[in-house]
Amino acid sequence: MEFPESNERRKKLGQAIMFGLSRGISYGIVALLFLILFFIVKQGIGVINWEFLTAMPTDGMTKGGIWPAIVGTVYLVLGSMLFAFPVGVMAGIYVNEYAVAGPVKRFVKMMTNNLAGVPSIIFGLFGMALFVNQMGFGASILAGSLTLGLLALPIVIRTTEEALKSVDDTFRQASYALGGSKLYTIRKVVLPIALPNILTGLILAVGRVSGETAPILFTVAAYFLPKLPSSIMDQAMALPYHLYVISTSGTQIEASRPMAYGTAFVLVVIVLIVNIAAALLRNYFGKKVKMN
């Protein structure tokens, strides 16, 4: 059997082309990300100043600042995490430490996956039906926070589960050998070791919640409020919703464009901070929490 030389050459050439192509595409995707970031930063950074961040919007949202939207987003993040973090961490503990392998565990994990796959607008519909109407909270920070909390729940559950999974079993066995009960072991041994990774999950959930628009459309978001919310039963403005309304509706879309760029810039900065913080935490403690 003989190998024609041209076949060998074709093989090499094909490989060079395909490798070059896939490398080019990969760098292209990265370049695209930087293009998006660069575009928003370039357009938005000129708008950013102290007044923009701390003043109320004026002149039909074409001037002034985005202070109420920042405050609203902070409230929503705090409110949703107050709900999602404890419940999610405990659910993660249940799945990894208590649930016995079998149909029940499979079912719980499947439900968490399904919940993570539910589109955000469905959370909005559900939050409106349950919290706003059925429970009578009205469009309020409470209703919005709970809706966003449900959305963040699967993220917290999964990262907690992964974090607990990465804790070596010998730690648990050592604690049991010393007479520690199951819960005591989890509380004093497992959780402290897994904490950094659990916190990474929390940070990622914060990032996700602060950028979500669809779930808050009907549960809390207000187009414009003359003053800051004073209780959890008030409506609030929020950064992503603010960006949506000033870039698509209203009579002065062109005039409010600079405000829109500034808001997009702030949202992008939040995302960058969240991702960098998560990456630092992850690198610092050396163990990886996977998101998908």
Add this chain to the structure above:
Amino acid sequence: MRIRRFTEPIFESLIKICGYSSGFVVLLIIVFLFKEGISFFGSSPVEEGFTMYVHASNPVKDLSAAQIKDVFDQKITNWKALGGADQPIDFEFLPKCIDSYMDSLPGSLAFFPSAQTDGKLKSAIPIKIDKITVGKFLSDTEWFPTSRPAARMGVMPLLLGTLLVSFFAIIIALPLGLAASIYLAEIADERIRKILKPVIELLAGIPSVVYGFFGLVVIVPLVQSTFNLPVGETALAGSIVLAIMALPTIITVSEDALRTTPRAMKEASLALGASQWQTIRLVTVPYAASGITAAAILGIGRAIGETMAALMVTGNSAIMPPTLLQPVRTIPATIAAELGEAPFGGLHFQALFALGCLLFIITLIINLLVERVSAKRN
């Protein structure tokens, strides 16, 4: 110690309850979504509190929402088209001297507030309006939820619009994502991979509203000038934005799948004289095929459910049949755009929940499909 014996079971049952929370939430979502959504079916498309009447002698006894709208739009002007006698349709909206008026016009079709006319008419009888059914909801090709006197709520243009935008997005994203995942899993050295991977994950972290905004100010004008269109807000613009958004999902999932290919299989291929690329093409990719399929399905699922970006760049008009270079309207965008204006508990409100049910069922099927496909691998 004694205190702990008392508190531990409490904490442990709390943990157990929280463990079931996601299942409980899914259940609640189903209950509340379908409670509103199902009451939509079986209700009449005619505005609440109103009745439609025909002359007592008219042989036509029932009408569909589509027929009413055609009469109202004057597309149908003769009863013959509705299966009646050959006489013109006189359409009446307002209750003015109702009875005598209708009596003198055997071809009349009238639309009155029920409270003013119930049982007071001698020569006119209410006509039966076809109720909304699941079949009609799914097959009707027009979406005019607020049209009077009878709303038309057909999901077809929205469903096709959603599918068109999503599938085209995946057609764009899948080859790019697959190439990138092959590069990351098989070609790039560890150092470069460590830089690229977090950057691609960052792409997943950008909020959809920012993508929507970027699409609105960059991609929409680009599409408009490239194809010389009257408006740039088209299905194509939506597909491009959704493709960018689907990339991180596709890359991460298919890279993970490619990495599961056993080293021994790849080495056997290399030992037989195959080049590295031939090994990737003929061994690694086929081995990871189910994972790559899962990535594609997952990407479609994300695209179908995406709300804000679709709402901001697709132009939101329910054209039938939807095409790439025209505005389209997706299901999630419809819910987001219209729920705020739909009166609570009304027909339109319920219709939007029915849309939500449909969307939920689609994503549930997609999730189960993904689980099926990835389970096959193990």
